[in-house]
Amino acid sequence: MTPPDPELGPARKRPTGRRTGDSGTRDAILDAARDLFAERGLDGASVRAIANAAGVDPALIRHFFGDKGTLFAATVANRTTIPQRIAETLVGDPATVGRRVTDTYLRLWEEPATRPTLLSLVRSAVTSEHAADMLIDVMVSRVRTQEGAEAVDDIRMRQIALAASHLLGVAIARYVLKAAPVVALDRETIVDEVSPAIQRYLTGARD
Amino acid sequence: MTPPDPELGPARKRPTGRRTGDSGTRDAILDAARDLFAERGLDGASVRAIANAAGVDPALIRHFFGDKGTLFAATVANRTTIPQRIAETLVGDPATVGRRVTDTYLRLWEEPATRPTLLSLVRSAVTSEHAADMLIDVMVSRVRTQEGAEAVDDIRMRQIALAASHLLGVAIARYVLKAAPVVALDRETIVDEVSPAIQRYLTGARD
Numbered sequence: 001m002t003p004p005d006p007e008l009g010p011a012r013k014r015p016t017g018r019r020t021g022d023s024g025t026r027d028a029i030l031d032a033a034r035d036l037f038a039e040r041g042l043d044g045a046s047v048r049a050i051a052n053a054a055g056v057d058p059a060l061i062r063h064f065f066g067d068k069g070t071l072f073a074a075t076v077a078n079r080t081t082i083p084q085r086i087a088e089t090l091v092g093d094p095a096t097v098g099r100r101v102t103d104t105y106l107r108l109w110e111e112p113a114t115r116p117t118l119l120s121l122v123r124s125a126v127t128s129e130h131a132a133d134m135l136i137d138v139m140v141s142r143v144r145t146q147e148g149a150e151a152v153d154d155i156r157m158r159q160i161a162l163a164a165s166h167l168l169g170v171a172i173a174r175y176v177l178k179a180a181p182v183v184a185l186d187r188e189t190i191v192d193e194v195s196p197a198i199q200r201y202l203t204g205a206r207d
Numbered sequence: 208m209t210p211p212d213p214e215l216g217p218a219r220k221r222p223t224g225r226r227t228g229d230s231g232t233r234d235a236i237l238d239a240a241r242d243l244f245a246e247r248g249l250d251g252a253s254v255r256a257i258a259n260a261a262g263v264d265p266a267l268i269r270h271f272f273g274d275k276g277t278l279f280a281a282t283v284a285n286r287t288t289i290p291q292r293i294a295e296t297l298v299g300d301p302a303t304v305g306r307r308v309t310d311t312y313l314r315l316w317e318e319p320a321t322r323p324t325l326l327s328l329v330r331s332a333v334t335s336e337h338a339a340d341m342l343i344d345v346m347v348s349r350v351r352t353q354e355g356a357e358a359v360d361d362i363r364m365r366q367i368a369l370a371a372s373h374l375l376g377v378a379i380a381r382y383v384l385k386a387a388p389v390v391a392l393d394r395e396t397i398v399d400e401v402s403p404a405i406q407r408y409l410t411g412a413r414d
Contacts, residue, residue, distance in 0.1 A: 041334050044250050123333045125384055127248050132384040140386065154388070161380065161388035162400055169376020173368065177332055177339040179347065181361070181368035193369055197404035 029054045029061055034075040038116040042072050042124035042131050069130050072120075080117050082108055082138050087146030090202070098163075098199025102191045105167045109175045110187070122168075122176055139164040163201040170194055236261045236268055241282040245323040249279050249331035249338050276337050279327075287324050289315055289345050294353030297409070305370075305406025309398045312374045316382050317394070329375075329383055346371040370408040377401055 032054035036045035047068055051058040065071040085108060089100040108114045121138060124131035140161050144153075170190065173179040185193070239261035243252035254275055258265040272278040292315060296307040315321045328345060331338035347368050351360075377397065380386040392400070 041250070043248070044334055126330045126333050126379070127251055129385075136380075136384055136386045140388065154391075157388040158392070161386055162377075165376045165380035165386070165389060166373045166404070167376070168379065169372045169374070170369075172333070172375065172379070173343075173372035177343055178336075179343045179368055179372070181347065181364040182372060184361075185365070193408070196407065197373070200403065201400070 025054075025056060025060070026064055029056060029064060029071075030075050030079065033061075033071050034079075034116050034120055037072060037075060037120035037124055039119075040123065041120075041126075042068065042128045044123075047071070069128075072124065072128075072131060073134060075120065076117060076134055076138065080114065080138065082114055082117065083142035083146050085114075086139075086143045090143070090147050094203055097202050098195040098197070099191060101163065101202065102167065102195040102198050103187070105171070106174075106187050106190060109171050115175075118171070119176070122172060139168065159202050159204065163198045166194070166197055166201065232261075232263060232267070233271055236263060236271065236278075237282050237286065240268075240278050241286075241323050241327055244279060244282060244327035244331055246326075247330065248327075248333075249275065249335045251330075254278070276335075279331065279335075279338060280341060282327065283324060283341055283345065287321065287345065289321055289324065290349035290353050292321075293346075293350045297350070297354050301410055304409050305402040305404070306398060308370065308409065309374065309402040309405050310394070312378070313381075313394050313397060316378050322382075325378070326383070329379060346375065366409050366411065370405045373401070373404055373408065 029050065033045070033050045036050050036053060039045070047058050047061055050071070051061050054061075061071060065074055085104060086101065089104045090097060092100065109118055117138075121131060121135040125135040126132075140157065143164075144157055144160055147156075170182065173182045174190070182190070236257065240252070240257045243257050243260060246252070254265050254268055257278070258268050261268075268278060272281055292311055293308065296311045297304060299307065316325055324345075328338060328342040332342040333339075347364065350371075351364055351367055354363075377389065380389045381397070389397070
């Protein structure tokens with residue numbers, strides 16, 4: 001009884017294998033997949049539901065991306081600026097690095113362009129080893145690489161991993177679990193509370 | 208071709224509605240449910256799979272527990288000592304409370320009696336609001352209640368919630384995502400690294 005949703009646009013029910021506009025269709029699939037993975041996680045989002053949201057045949061998704069794991073990886077790989085954004089905050093005055101990283105990380109969870117990717121990674125990573133590896137890649141390994149291609153440095157990886165673990169816990173409490181005492185704080189207050197610990201992890205300063 | 212597993216015991220395929228040994232059967236169902244929720248999360252574990260693991264008819268699970276959400280709640284409610292264990296570590300010398308809480312929290316993730324409950328809460332809470340509320344209850348609200356039934360105290364709830372958020376992030380990185388730089392550390396080293404931040408959240412000390 002409802003009229004067709006104009007936002008679904010011309011890609012809806014596009015025939016399998018059509019060549020024109022492949023990259024637009026691919027992007028539509030990747031956006032729909034990212035949003036459904038963000039809402040339901042890798043296990044909870046079916047290829048059929050993603051196809052439906054993107055307005056394509058499920059066979060086209062298999063044609064472009066193979067299995068769901070590959071599709072999941074494609075929604076994140078080369079499509080997210082998150083590691084670069086975090087790495088950029090590591091550059092600059094070491095005395096305020098904890099504050100910069102904490103503030104940027106919380107903003108990434110709040111911005112419409114990056115929030116679905118983080119939600120999708122977290123909601124998938126707790127039950128999928130594949131997604132867990134990707135979350136670690138985005139929050140630790142690629143941050144380290146972006147920061148500067150020095151030789152492998154276990155101490156630096158450990159610093160970044162501990163800072164990332166803490167920030168991940170705060171983000172999960174605030175944006176996923178929606179724990180009332182954490183949701184009640186404004187972002188600035190959380191930055192005030194959390195950044196001394198992040199500062200300590202990243203710079204090795206001791207209390 | 209394999210002989211019956213003696214560990215499955217007399218509860219296996221017990222007829223629906225049998226009265227004798229109800230509490231043993233209930234416990235068998237709750238243990239099986241907890242272990243499957245721990246492995247797959249609330250969404251990923253079906254009532255049928257739980258019934259199969261417990262050696263009972265799925266109808267018996269519905270008879271005892273109603274829907275899957277109620278069963279999930281029953282696997283945690285009144286069955287876990289986690290809030291009490293954490294609250295006990297809050298008592299004592301305030302100068303070392305951060306270290307005590309951090310050490311106890313990591314041990315709870317490693318002990319066979321408590322680890323499945325924490326895994327089950329975390330793997331379920333990211334996609335289920337119901338499970339998220341239970342995780343917050345176990346890690347924050349019930350800790351606060353166990354600590355002492357004072358009037359509601361927003362500052363104390365905030366202190367516990369920030370400490371819990373940080374510890375949750377470290378536990379997820381180490382025990383769920385299995386992030387290599389965090390897995391590589393022994394528990395004592397993590398306690399050394401993390402407890403200053405927990406100390407600060409719980410006591411309000413400023414760097």
